Every structure is written in C-alpha cells, then in structure tokens.
Amino acid sequence: MKIVFHPLMRESYDNTPAGAPGRLDSAINVFRNHRGYQLTTPEPASENDILQAHSLPVLNRVKGEDDASHSGQPYKMAALAAGGAILTADIAVKGQPAFGLIRPPGHHASRNSYWGFCYFNNIAIAVLHLLSHGLISSAFILDFDLHFGDGTVNILGGDRRVIIHNPEGHGDDNYLSDVKLALDNSPDVDIIAASAGFDEYEHCWGHNLSTDAFRRIGRLVFEFAQQRCGGRRFGLLEGGYNHEDLGRNILAFCEGMQGK
Numbered sequence: 518m519k520i521v522f523h524p525l526m527r528e529s530y531d532n533t534p535a536g537a538p539g540r541l542d543s544a545i546n547v548f549r550n551h552r553g554y555q556l557t558t559p560e561p562a563s564e565n566d567i568l569q570a571h572s573l574p575v576l577n578r579v580k581g582e583d584d585a586s587h588s589g590q591p592y593k594m595a596a597l598a599a600g601g602a603i604l605t606a607d608i609a610v611k612g613q614p615a616f617g618l619i620r621p622p623g624h625h626a627s628r629n630s631y632w633g634f635c636y637f638n639n640i641a642i643a644v645l646h647l648l649s650h651g652l653i654s655s656a657f658i659l660d661f662d663l664h665f666g667d668g669t670v671n672i673l674g675g676d677r678r679v680i681i682h683n684p685e686g687h688g689d690d691n692y693l694s695d696v697k698l699a700l701d702n703s704p705d706v707d708i709i710a711a712s713a714g715f716d717e718y719e720h721c722w723g724h725n726l727s728t729d730a731f732r733r734i735g736r737l738v739f740e741f742a743q744q745r746c747g748g749r750r751f752g753l754l755e756g757g758y759n760h761e762d763l764g765r766n767i768l769a770f771c772e773g774m775q776g777k
C-alpha cells in the first residue's frame with residue numbers, strides 16, 4: 518500500500534499542535550519498518566488546484582503566512598499537503614488503496630476562511646481534482662476526526678455529487694455502528710475518501726476510541742469500497758496529537774483499509 522509522504526513534513530511549520538515537532542515520527546517509523554508499505558513523495562499542489570476549493574484572498578493570505586511566521590513556512594507545507602492529497606487520490610482512483618501522511622490538516626479550511634490548525638482543505642482539493650478531471654462523478658467523505666469538518670461541509674456540502682458524514686458515538690461499538698449505518702444508507706458512489714483524524718483516540722483529546730476501532734473503521738471503508746465503488750478508497754491524515762501512538766493508530770486504519 519502506498520503512503521504519500523514528503524520528508525519536509527517532518528519539520529515543524531507553525532506553533533499549532535498539528536505542526537508540532539516530532540508529531541509524525543512514530544508514523545514514519547511504522548511505515549518504514551512495516552512490510553507492504555511504500556512511501557511515495559508528492560509535489561506541491563498548483564495554485565489552480567488550490568483555487569478549486571478556495572478563494573483567491575485565502576490563497577494570498579496563506580502565502581503571506583510564510584513572511585509573518587517565525588516558526589516555519591506554513592504556505593509551503595500547506596501546498597505540499599494539498600499536493601499529497603491529490604497524489605493520494607490519484608493512486609486510489611486507479612483502485613489501489615492509499616494514505617496521505619500529510620500535514621497541516623485541512624478539514625477546518627473553508628472557501629473563504631481557515632482556522633483550527635488548517636490552511637487548505639486537502640480532502641476537498643483532492644475530491645474536486647478528481648471531479649474536475651472527470652475521473653469520478655461522485656464521492657463519499659467519511660470524516661472521523663474528533664472535530665466536525667466544517668470546512669469540508671462549507672466547500673462541498675452543497676455539492677450533490679458528494680456525501681459527507683461525520684460519525685459520533687461513545688465507545689468503539691456505538692461509534693462503529695454510526696459509521697456502518699451511514700455507509701449502508703449511502704447510494705453507490707465512485708470513491709470513498711476518509712478525513713482520518715486520530716484525536717478521538719482514548720489516549721488523545723477525545724478519550725473515546727481504541728486502536729482497534731481505527732482498524733474496524735478501515736475495514737468498513739474497505740468493505741464499502743469493494744462492494745460499492747470498485748475498490749477505490751483513500752485516507753488523509755487530519756488531527757491526532759498523541760505523538761507516541763499516532764503511528765500505530767494510522768497503521769491500524771491502513772491495515773483495516775486492506776481488509777486485514
């Protein structure tokens with residue numbers, strides 16, 4: 518399975534918890550040392566790609582963050598994350614599962630604004646890339662981050678080609694039931710994309726889900742993809758702030774996405 522990752526993403530780029538030093542280290546180690554995963558390097562997204570999801574003032578404001586920042590280059594990293602999302606989607610649309618090990622996250626970035634550690638909406642940019650190139654005509658976005666993906670809803674909520682679901686539920690079983698119900702009730706689509714946040718984890722901010730729950734979510738994505746959208750599936754990292762356990766949680770989700 519392909520893991521989309523750029524070595525620059527090791528570096529901190531802002532003072533938010535998402536940009537913290539060392540945040541991706543456990544995940545990088547897991548995928549370097551686990552058979553069956555290949556790291557692949559993305560290019561930054563073009564301005565045209567970013568403008569599919571965002572207004573020009575937002576693009577220009579994020580560019581300005583690089584001059585204002587004392588702790589890194591948020592624009593450079595955000596463009597790379599969006600490019601990583603596009604590459605992940607391009608792999609997935611050919612029927613291979615893929616995961617974007619990217620940061621900054623994106624699901625709080627709206628067409629005309631951004632907040633919540635996000636700059637550009639990676640998943641919206643990726644899905645709009647596939648739609649605008651005629652590679653898909655519909656998508657299901659499963660956002661299992663602890664926080665509501667307001668930016669994704671802002672950009673794609675009114676688009677009849679896209680279904681967005683943010684599950685909720687206390688404990689693994691309740692949460693998994695919500696995910697399953699939403700997938701069961703979905704019409705057939707051309708691809709399933711996960712905004713994969715790991716901050717619902719029991720040892721992270723949400724104090725809710727176990728590592729095994731992330732594997733089970735991945736498995737539901739796998740089964741949905743096999744039955745409903747020709748195996749086309751991908752995930753993109755959103756939140757997740759337990760540095761030590763982030764790697765094993767992402768691995769659990771990726772194993773599940775392969776039906777393991």
Ligand SMILES: [Zn+2]
Nearest residue numbers: 662663664756
């Ligand atoms: Zn979150």
